Amino acid sequence: MTPFAEPIYVTSPLLPPLEAVMARLADVWASRWITNNGQQNVLLEAALRAYLGVPALSLFNNGTIALLAAVRALDLHGEVITTPFTFPATPHALAWNGITPVFVDVDPVRLTLNPRAVEKAITPQTTGILAVHVYGLPCDVDGLQQVARRHGLKVLYDGAHAFATTVNGAGIGTFGDMTMYSFHATKLFHTAEGGALACGEPALREQVDRLRNFGIIDPETVESVGLNGKMSEMQAALGLAVLDCLPPEIAARKALLALYRRLLGNLAGVTMLPDIPGIEISHQYCVIRIDEERFGCSRDDLHRELKKYNVICRKYFFPLCSDYACYSELPSADPANLPTARTAARQVLCLPLYGSLQPSAVEYICEIIGALHGCVA
Numbered sequence: 413m414t415p416f417a418e419p420i421y422v423t424s425p426l427l428p429p430l431e432a433v434m435a436r437l438a439d440v441w442a443s444r445w446i447t448n449n450g451q452q453n454v455l456l457e458a459a460l461r462a463y464l465g466v467p468a469l470s471l472f473n474n475g476t477i478a479l480l481a482a483v484r485a486l487d488l489h490g491e492v493i494t495t496p497f498t499f500p501a502t503p504h505a506l507a508w509n510g511i512t513p514v515f516v517d518v519d520p521v522r523l524t525l526n527p528r529a530v531e532k533a534i535t536p537q538t539t540g541i542l543a544v545h546v547y548g549l550p551c552d553v554d555g556l557q558q559v560a561r562r563h564g565l566k567v568l569y570d571g572a573h574a575f576a577t578t579v580n581g582a583g584i585g586t587f588g589d590m591t592m593y594s595f596h597a598t599k600l601f602h603t604a605e606g607g608a609l610a611c612g613e614p615a616l617r618e619q620v621d622r623l624r625n626f627g628i629i630d631p632e633t634v635e636s637v638g639l640n641g642k643m644s645e646m647q648a649a650l651g652l653a654v655l656d657c658l659p660p661e662i663a664a665r666k667a668l669l670a671l672y673r674r675l676l677g678n679l680a681g682v683t684m685l686p687d688i689p690g691i692e693i694s695h696q697y698c699v700i701r702i703d704e705e706r707f708g709c710s711r712d713d714l715h716r717e718l719k720k721y722n723v724i725c726r727k728y729f730f731p732l733c734s735d736y737a738c739y740s741e742l743p744s745a746d747p748a749n750l751p752t753a754r755t756a757a758r759q760v761l762c763l764p765l766y767g768s769l770q771p772s773a774v775e776y777i778c779e780i781i782g783a784l785h786g787c788v789a
Contacts, residue, residue, distance in 0.1 A: 547697045
C-alpha cells in the first residue's frame with residue numbers, strides 16, 4: 413500500500429466562496445465600523461440564536477476568553493469540579509480565575525463527566541461544575557443537573573465540540589446555567605477565531621456583555637473588572653458566510669461518518685462513539701477507540717503507522733489535563749482516581765473528517781487500518 417500523495421489532516425476548515433466573504437467585507441468597509449458590535453455582529457448573533465435554539469447569545473473573540481468570562485459571570489470560586497479528559501483551556505479557565513480545578517472520572521461510554529463521580533467529589537468549597545460535551549456527544553445533562561440542584565451548584569458547559577448538538581430536540585446551549593461555544597477554525601462552524609456564550613437569563617446575558625467590554629456600562633462608568641472579548645466585524649462577516657455553507661457540510665460529514673462506521677464497525681478491537689437515542693451529535697470528529705489486546709497493536713502504534721501513510725490523526729485527549737505539570741500535584745489528579753479517563757486517553761484516536769474529504773480517501777484510510785490490524789511489531 414502506498415501513502416497518500418499529500419497529507420490527509422484530521423480536519424480542514426470550511427471555507428465559503430471567497431466572493432461571499434468579500435461581499436460582506438464590502439459592507440464592513442462601507443460602514444467603516446470594524447469592531448465594537450457592528451452590524452455584522454448583530455446579524456450573526458441573531459442567526460446563531462435561531463440556529464442553535466438558544467434564548468440569549470453573546471459573541472466573543474475566542475472560546476477561551478468566553479469561558480473566562482462565564483466563570484466570572486457565574487461567580488464561581490473555591491473549587492469547581494471538572495473533567496481531566498479535555499483540551500487544556502477547560503481547567504485553565506478555572507485556574508486563571510483563582511479557582512482550584514477538581515478532576516473526577518468520566519463515563520465509560522460517553523467519556524463525559526460521570527455524575528456519580530461528581531457528587532462524591534463535592535466539598536463545602538465546591539461552587540460549580542464545569543462539564544465538557546466531548547466530541548459533540550453531550551454530557552448526561554439530566555444527571556448533572558440533578559446533582560447540581562441537590563447541592564446548590566452552578567453548571568457551566570464547555571460546548572467547544574457541540575455546535576448543533578441537540579438532546580431530544582433541544583439545543584445543547586439550553587442546558588445548565590451557561591454554555592460556551594468555540595468558533596475556532598478547526599470547529600464545524602467557525603469565524604477563524606471566535607466563540608460565544610449562551611444563557612437563559614437576560615440579566616446574566618447583560619453581565620456577560622459588560623464583562624466582554626472591560627466592565628464598562630457607559631463612557632463614564634465601569635462597573636466591574638472585565639476584559640476585551642469582543643468579536644470583530646471581520647470575524648462576524650466570515651461567520652455569516654460560513655453559516656450559509658453549513659447544511660451541505662453537515663450532510664457530507666454525516667455520510668463520511670456512516671462510511672467509517674460501515675467499514676470499521678466490525679473490525680475487532682475498534683469501537684466508535686455510541687449512537688444514543690434522542691441525541692443529534694455535532695459531527696465534529698470521527699472518533700475510534702483501540703483495544704490493544706483485541707486489535708493486535710496499541711493506539712499509539714496505529715497513530716504512528718498511519719502517519720507513514722500521510723494520514724495525520726490526533727490523540728485527543730492525551731495526555732490527560734491532570735497529568736500536566738501545572739495540575740499533576742493536585743490531590744484530584746491522582747491517577748488512581750481517574751481509571752476510566754486514563755483508559756480513554758490511551759485508546760482514543762480521531763480520524764480525518766471534514767466535508768471536502770473524498771469518500772475514496774475514507775475507504776483507503778479504512779483499508780490501511782484493516783491492513784495494520786494485528787500487524788504492527
